[in-house]
Amino acid sequence: MSGTLRDRTPGTRDRTAGGSRSGVIGAGRGFARLLIVTGVAGLLASFVITLDKFELLRDPDFVPSCNLSPVLSCADVMRSGQASVFGFPNPLIGLVAYAVVVAIGFGLLAGAGYRRWFWAGLNLGTLLGAGFCMWLMSQALYGIGALCLWCCLAWAATIAMFWYTTVHNLRHGVIRAPRALVSGVQEFHWVVPLTWYGVVVLLIATRFQAYWESLL
Template sequence: MSASPAEAAYRRPTALAVFLIIAGLIGVWAAFMLTVDKFHLLENPGAQLSCNFSVLVGCSKNLNSWQGSLLGFPNPLLGIGGWTATIAVGVGLLATRGRFARWYWIAFNVGVVLALVLVIFLITQSLTVLNVLCPWCMVTWVVTIPTFWAVTLYNLKEGNIPLPERARAFFRTLYGWVPLITIVCYAIVAVLAQLQLDWIHRAFI
């Protein structure tokens, strides 16, 4: 059976698919580790977790705070579900010859945006309220930021989010800069953490 013209013109975003699978696996792993640590704290509130390295670097304070259970259950459960969905999208991109429906991309992009909003909130709370850097949380930050940029810019350049052709051309160019944009975002977080917590000197004290 021959492919339709639309299928023939479609270029599978292999790099994006592979990235989503890898990011999803890392995100699931971090969320799982946080979930296990939460179980340890529920069994023994005074437990010393493997992620607790110092006063500044640890998971216990985050997991025991209200910020760690925003919807009434531990945030890592959101991560397990969300990153599993990310892996599914990546696998789907590799497995299918045709395009995903626009509504599917938009729904996924909404989920990615919500994930970034949650991460920004948690970064802010970690730096300004809890005054602690949670290792597994930071792993989640590391994969959420580039996932947001990669998915959003892909949808903008492909027209899944409707835009004039000139704007799409701009986002096609910007899409190639996702790694640099991500590094800039990491740098911003690192600078804010340094200004707020002086993490370079205190990380392992």
Template sequence: MPKEACDTQGVSETATEIEAPPRHLALAILLIVGGALGLLASFSLMKDDLALLADPGTKLGCTVSAAIQCGKNIGSWQGSVFGFPNPMLGLMMFTAPVIVGVAMLGRVRFPNWFWLVFNAGHWFAIIFIGWLSTESIFFIGTLCPWCSLVYAVVIPMWLAVTLHNMAAGRYGTRLIGAGSALITWVPLLSLALYVVIALEAQLRLDLISQLFG
């Protein structure tokens, strides 16, 4: 093979390697699984909401005890804070992580502005579920099982996307080191936030006696 052809082939392969973005497999899988579980929880809550509209006396499958149920949450004003049932918001928003995760597996390159907008959606989600969990535990007096699944998937997705953006320098070069160091701690950080919610629920609602009493 002529030397020029070899050089051209080498440059072409190098260019392809440079242009192909990294797959970020763990983040892609987290977004796909988290988005799918969020859709499942939102669909189940929406189905229960419609069942209660049809028959307010319906026994919902998510009812475990007086303190572990979805019915009171669905019927509260907090359950329709934007004027429509909260699960409708979940059905719209949880589609995005699934699509982004699948695209990442295909090595689609998203511009920086897209990642920042995507992250803004996660910031909205984490603030919203933080408020909802507080309202549920301390004011409604319940821990909603399907809502808890939403909390469980939003927390690691928010952490992972935020730290991914920090590590990529999208929030400035000063945060690259912190993002790179903390992104491996997403499972432990998520667990810590799960424990905080569980402790709040236990102290306020005495869940252990509700489950095993």
């Protein structure tokens, strides 16, 4: 398995194995750093979108810096109803959720361990986040007809966050699965996110094919 996914920190007592005396599961530096990086990326995207949303509310003629073309138009996305599904701007959720992930990552980097219910909750949270991001992507492509680059960053970060949390939980038995499946996931952990990103890029390319062709 790739070194980035090893959940044992060299030079420390292994607290990651299921059934450990402490009853907690830790993680190695690679996974901890992944949570920090993806959390910071999502937090940055949420912060910028929130600021731009406030500017749009104050000045309807405000043009966000990420408005680059008719397709890459953050303003169109921010003005849509899908941008406030729960009655308030969606990035406010991200400001909280991604900050929590960053805190968990730093905790793991410092040697913290969490109980199985905590890891299951993190997996569920990242699953809901990834599902919400994919719904927003479908709305951006086929409802709004425009993309927000900061939103795309948040989507990419959430996909990686969800998948590698799942890999971690499979490895430590938080998610029960046949040993052969767990071994395969650990060995070829890169297949799912690479395929996922490829499908997203393909959907974007085909949805706006006419626009891309007009640039050639």
